[in-house]
Amino acid sequence: MTQSRSPGLNRRGLALVTLVIAVVISLAHIWMNSFGNVSTLAQNGFHFAGFVLLCALVSPVVSAEWASARFVRVVDVSFGIAVAAAAIYVVNAETAIYDRGVRLIWSDWLAGTLCILGALEFTRRTTGLIIPILILLALTYIVWWGRYVPGVFRFGGLSAETVLFRALYGDDAMFGTIARISSTYVFMFILFGAFLLKSGAGDFIVNVSRAVAGRMTGGPGFVAVLASGLTGTISGSAVANTASTGVITIPLMKRAGFPPTFAGGVEAAASTGGQLMPPIMGAGAFVMASFTQIPYTTIVTVSVLPAILYFLTVGFFVRIEAKRSHATALAEEDGPGIWKTFRDGGPSFIIPVALLIVLLVRGFTPTYAAGYAILACVAASWLTPNRMGPVRIVEALELGARNMIMTAVLLTAVGLIVNVITTAGIGNTFSLMISTWSQGSLLIAMVLIALASLVLGMGLPVTAAYIVLGTLSAPALYQLILQSQLTEILASGQLPETAKAIFMLAVPEKLAALAAPMPVDEASAIIAALPLESLSLLYDQAFQPEVLAAALLSAHMIIFWLSQDSNVTPPVCLAAFTGAAIAGSPPMKTGFAAWKAAKGLYFVPLLFAYTPFLSGDWPEMLRIFAFAVFGLWAVAAAIEGYWEARLNIFERAATFAVGAALLWPAPVWINLMALAAFAALFGWNLKKSKMAPAAHGS
Numbered sequence: 057m058t059q060s061r062s063p064g065l066n067r068r069g070l071a072l073v074t075l076v077i078a079v080v081i082s083l084a085h086i087w088m089n090s091f092g093n094v095s096t097l098a099q100n101g102f103h104f105a106g107f108v109l110l111c112a113l114v115s116p117v118v119s120a121e122w123a124s125a126r127f128v129r130v131v132d133v134s135f136g137i138a139v140a141a142a143a144i145y146v147v148n149a150e151t152a153i154y155d156r157g158v159r160l161i162w163s164d165w166l167a168g169t170l171c172i173l174g175a176l177e178f179t180r181r182t183t184g185l186i187i188p189i190l191i192l193l194a195l196t197y198i199v200w201w202g203r204y205v206p207g208v209f210r211f212g213g214l215s216a217e218t219v220l221f222r223a224l225y226g227d228d229a230m231f232g233t234i235a236r237i238s239s240t241y242v243f244m245f246i247l248f249g250a251f252l253l254k255s256g257a258g259d260f261i262v263n264v265s266r267a268v269a270g271r272m273t274g275g276p277g278f279v280a281v282l283a284s285g286l287t288g289t290i291s292g293s294a295v296a297n298t299a300s301t302g303v304i305t306i307p308l309m310k311r312a313g314f315p316p317t318f319a320g321g322v323e324a325a326a327s328t329g330g331q332l333m334p335p336i337m338g339a340g341a342f343v344m345a346s347f348t349q350i351p352y353t354t355i356v357t358v359s360v361l362p363a364i365l366y367f368l369t370v371g372f373f374v375r376i377e378a379k380r381s382h383a384t385a386l387a388e389e390d391g392p393g394i395w396k397t398f399r400d401g402g403p404s405f406i407i408p409v410a411l412l413i414v415l416l417v418r419g420f421t422p423t424y425a426a427g428y429a430i431l432a433c434v435a436a437s438w439l440t441p442n443r444m445g446p447v448r449i450v451e452a453l454e455l456g457a458r459n460m461i462m463t464a465v466l467l468t469a470v471g472l473i474v475n476v477i478t479t480a481g482i483g484n485t486f487s488l489m490i491s492t493w494s495q496g497s498l499l500i501a502m503v504l505i506a507l508a509s510l511v512l513g514m515g516l517p518v519t520a521a522y523i524v525l526g527t528l529s530a531p532a533l534y535q536l537i538l539q540s541q542l543t544e545i546l547a548s549g550q551l552p553e554t555a556k557a558i559f560m561l562a563v564p565e566k567l568a569a570l571a572a573p574m575p576v577d578e579a580s581a582i583i584a585a586l587p588l589e590s591l592s593l594l595y596d597q598a599f600q601p602e603v604l605a606a607a608l609l610s611a612h613m614i615i616f617w618l619s620q621d622s623n624v625t626p627p628v629c630l631a632a633f634t635g636a637a638i639a640g641s642p643p644m645k646t647g648f649a650a651w652k653a654a655k656g657l658y659f660v661p662l663l664f665a666y667t668p669f670l671s672g673d674w675p676e677m678l679r680i681f682a683f684a685v686f687g688l689w690a691v692a693a694a695i696e697g698y699w700e701a702r703l704n705i706f707e708r709a710a711t712f713a714v715g716a717a718l719l720w721p722a723p724v725w726i727n728l729m730a731l732a733a734f735a736a737l738f739g740w741n742l743k744k745s746k747m748a749p750a751a752h753g754s
Contacts, residue, residue, distance in 0.1 A: 074113045078457035079450055081106040085243050086430075089423040100231040100468070101147035103239035104171075105140035107464035108178050110457060112136025115181040139174030142167040146224050146231070153221070160217050168220045171230065175469035182462040183517055187469060190524075194476035195219065202480065208489075211480045228475045230468055233346055234523065238467035241342040241352070244426035246463070247456035248412070249336065251433040254452040256442030257405035261286040262304050264402075276308035277322055277374035277383065284326035285333055285367045286405075294518070294623040294631040296459070297327030302638045310639065313383040317642065320635030321624075321649025322377075326370050327631055328623045328654055331518060332363045335413055339463055339519045340619070342422070344612050347526055350605060353416050358609070358670045361681045362617075362660050368685055369656035372692040379745070380698050407436040463519070470520050477527050487532035496584060498536045498665055505529050506618045506658065513622020522619040526612055533611040537665060538595050539583060541607070545598060546570070546579035555597040558590055606671030613670060614661040621657050624650035652695065659688060659719065666721045683727045686734050687718030699738065701745035711737055 084102065088094050094102075117132045145167040153164060160168070172195075176188040199219050202211030214222075227233050252258070265283035266275075283301045302323040309319035331338035334356040341359070345352040377383070408429045415425035433452075437444040444452070477483050494501035505525065512521040545551055549572050559582075560567050566582050586594065595604065623631035626647035636646035663669040669680045693699040694712035703711060714737060717730035 070113065074110065075450070075454050077106070077110055077113065078454040081110060081457045082247060082453040085239065085247070086427065089240055089244055090427045096236050097150060097225070097231055098147050099239050100235040101143045103235060103243070103464060104175075104231065104468045105143040107457075107461055108143070108174050109136045109140045111178045111181060111461050111465055112139075114458065114461065115178075117177075117181070135174075135177075139170050139178075142170035142174070143231075146171055150225060153225075158221060160220065165220070168224050172220075172223060172472065175230065175465070175472065178465045179469040182465050183520070187466065187473075187520060191469060191472045194473050195223070198476050198480055208485050209482065214479070222479060223472055223475055226475070228471065228478045230471045230475070232471050232475075234343065234471045234474060235468045237339065237342045237346055238464050241422045241426075242339045242463055242467070243456075243460050244423045244430075245336045246460050247453070248408070248426045248429050248433070250456035250459060251430050251444075251449075251452045252405065252408060254448050254455065255404040255408075255433045255437040255444055256440060257408075257433075258287070258300060260402060260405045262301060275384075276305060276312045277314060277319075277378060278371060280305035280309060280319075280323045281326045281367055281371050281374060284323065285329060285363075287327075287330060294324070294328045294330055294620070295634050297330040298324050298631045298634040298638075301327065302635055306635065306638045309383075313381050314377060315381060315641075316639040317636075317645045317649050318377050318381075320639030320641050320646040321632060321651075322370060322374055322653050323638075324624050324629070324631040324635040324646070324650040325373075325653035326367065327635075328620050328650075328657070329363060329366045329370065331620055332359065332366055332617065334359050334363060335409070335416060339467065340522050340616050343519065343523055343526070344609075344616060347530070348605075348608050348612055350609055352422050353419070355609070355613075356416065359613075361677060362613075362663070362669065365660050365681065365684055365688065366656040369659070369688045369692060370653050372689045373653040373655075373696065376693060376696045376698050379700055380696075403436045403439040404433065404442060407439075408432040462517070466517060466520055467523075470523050473524060474527055477524075483527050483531065486528040487530075487535070490529055490532040491535065494532075494536065496536070496539065496580065498533075498540050501529075501533060501536050502614060502618070502661065502665060505533065505615060506621070509615070509618045510621055510625055513619065513625070518619050518622055521622060522616050525615050525619055530608075530611050530615055533614060534608050535591065537607045537610055538599065538604070539591070540666075541603070542595070542598055543576060543579045543583060546582065547574055547576045549573035552598055555594055558594045558597060559586075561590070603671075606668075610664045610670055614664050617657055617661045617664075621651075621654070624654045624657075626651065655692065655695065656688065659691065660684075662719065679724070683718045683731065686731060687715045690715030690718065690734055690737075693741075699741040701741050703741065707737065707741070 084106070088099050088102075112133050112135065116129060145163070149164055149167065153160065172191075176191060179191075180188045197205075198211060198214055199216055200213065202209070203213045205211070223230055225231070262279075262283045265279045265286065280301065283305060284297050287297050287301050302320070306316075306319045306323050309322070310316055314322075331340060334341075337356065337359060341352065341355050344350075345355055348355075411432045412425050412429040415428060416422065434444045434449065437448075490501050490504055493504060508529070509521055509525055512524060549570075551570055556567065556570055559570060566585065569578070569582065583591075599607075623629055624647065626632075626644055629647040629650060632647040632650040633643045635650065636643040639646065663680060663684060667680050668676055669684075670677075672680070690711050693703065694708050694715060697703050697708055699711070710733075714730050714733045718727060718734065720726070
């Protein structure tokens with residue numbers, strides 16, 4: 057009897073220990089971010105220590121079915137404790153290391169090595185082998201094999217002592233800026249999302265989506281889009297969105313008549329938009345704010361219209377497939393009414409999110425706003441049947457810590473890669489290579505970055521892919537965006553006099569040509585003739601600071617959007633595979649369906665690059681948005697070969713051309729003509745569908 061109880065008792069004891077540690081981690085982070093006066097190094101060190109210990113408890117290195125599982129489990133948890141203790145040691149050893157003239161003693165070596173080994177192992181457990189392999193390659197490159205690499209990537213090497221010190225301390229180190237983002241903004245927002253879910257906001261989101269969109273033709277597909285968009289405001293994770301909303305929306309879509317492959321794919325595509333949806337946007341928005349030094353509130357504000365565009369694009373594919381598959385609306389019994397939905401869960405979602413947005417707009421820090429929004433979750437829940445008492449609060453604290461494990465370990469470990477990139481100057485070299493390969497073409501550069509993003513995304517979570525790509529390629533993209541804008545200024549003959557001085561010093565023979573407008577090709581050739589070192593000076597003279605900031609934001613936003621494609625692009629697409637598991641459909645086919653429905657990830661960044669969609673005034677941004685809505689609808693129809701009825705090859709080509717014209721950064725009159733052509737094509741296709749309704753599915 058004792059033997060039969062022992063495993064159960066052990067499991068219950070382990071669960072209790074895990075609960076206590078998770079709650080302590082959450083409470084400690086709330087205190088550090090709201091009331092405490094803790095150094096960055098100390099906070100990041102505790103952050104890493106707490107989450108590696110929690111990871112050791114919830115993600116064992118071996119299966120519990122092993123015969124020696126108990127012994128291995130003890131060793132496993134002991135390793136987690138050792139790594140956590142090493143992180144605390146590193147925090148407390150900084151002053152002594154500087155007092156010794158940055159010389160490491162044996163205990164420094166032991167603790168530092170344990171921290172790096174812990175980052176490797178616990179990142180492997182949470183994200184797979186790719187990141188640990190990249191870390192090993194990066195560290196050995198800077199110590200050893202970089203000196204043997206020919207060409208521009210050759211690096212003479214640093215001593216192991218210097219590399220270990222740099223890996224632990226400094227802004228780009230393991231416990232540096234990126235870990236700071238994880239321990240402050242990201243954790244507080246993930247904890248806020250956990251409180252929202254425990255307050256009943258998750259059920260409210262799905263139910264209100266059913267009530268609003270469920271009665272439309274193909275309603276379950278729109279429910280998936282709307283529910284995933286709303287869930288994205290509290291989770292910022294594509295896989296989590298797919299798993300949480302997909303278990304409800306995918307069966308509804310199948311029941312309505314959508315093919316299982318499409319049902320799983322559209323849920324994955326819609327869930328991917330969760331990381332693009334303000335106010336949380338996953339960890340990427342906080343990393344972007346740190347990289348660009350642009351306020352988080354600015355990033356969130358300019359992301360609203362692009363996020364809506366993305367979800368509308370997914371919705372267009374849903375509408376087209378609903379017409380083609382004759383999908384039906386939801387039956388009345390498939391969900392509660394709108395008023396009951398708002399009564400039972402509305403306050404627990406609307407009040408905290410509204411308070412969060414108000415505090416952000418009024419200039420409070422994201423951590424401060426998230427802290428008060430968490431309190432608002434608890435208070436607002438008492439206006440609903442889902443009241444949050446002590447038990448639910450503890451559950452929310454535990455859920456927030458558990459949901460943070462992968463992100464905390466990942467963002468701390470990625471600091472090791474970023475440190476090597478900045479130390480060895482790889483980022484500048486890679487940016488120069490992109491500029492050379494693209495031959496000054498912004499579009500080609502975006503294609504190259506998209507391909508690199510896809511390759512990285514096969515093994516990296518999207519946040520890690522964005523960090524690596526942003527570090528490597530953002531400078532090149534930023535320069536190309538400014539070069540494109542400078543070409544337009546030069547072609548129009550409106551170059552400021554202060555900027556002409558740069559041309560006089562660098563290419564005096566071209567100075568006479570700057571006095572009047574010129575063809576774009578000629579302007580581009582003149583800029584290409586400038587030495588690289590003159591370009592940055594020229595940008596400072598030709599553009600106002602706000603224009604430079606807008607170009608930097610556009611560059612990072614392009615990379616951020618392109619880095620999302622790994623969720624939905626075969627051969628490795630975790631969100632699509634999650635949707636396939638729920639739908640019972642072939643994973644690879646579901647991945648291609650998700651990739652097709654997520655085309656907004658590729659088209660919307662073109663607006664960032666070639667239009668003032670992120671930097672214009674609101675009338676201008678709304679104009680771009682309005683034309684883009686119809687342009688993306690036309691492009692979706694052309695891709696599918698179906699609108700309200702089937703499109704023949706000529707109609708398909710014309711529809712794509714109209715869509716491209718609506719998206720093109722052209723004068724307003726061209727966009728208006730394209731809109732008139734859109735209306736004519738859509739009207740003809742709608743008439744065709746009514747004349748031959750039987751042809752829809754043929």
